[in-house]
Amino acid sequence: MSRRCELTGVGPMVGHNVSHSNIKTKRRFLPALSPATLQSDALGQAFRLRITNAALRTLDFRGGLDPFLLKASDENLSPRAQKIKRQLKAKLAEQAVAA
Secondary structure, three states, rough: OOOOOOOOOOOOEEEEEEOOOOOOOEEEEEOOEEEEEEEEEOEEEEEEEEEEEHHHHHHHHHOHHHHHHOOOOOOOOOOOHHHHHHHHHHEEEEHHHOO
């Protein structure tokens, strides 16, 4: 399982530990991933994704999973999230035709 956010694509970053004597050694900054169950209103289904805590705050700000996925670019999304986005677009197109 990779250490990458499924919605924002945030992964490990590289930096330095700096000692008191200013010696620099390489280190990795890992993203704060947490498993979250997210509800899709349009699909009426819950999805379990590993996302960063920052992405969870962004989801709350944007109004849920559906608006976030519709606005997100496909390059950042994981294959699972892209599949959910395609299902969501198909469902919304189906509802637009029926209306």
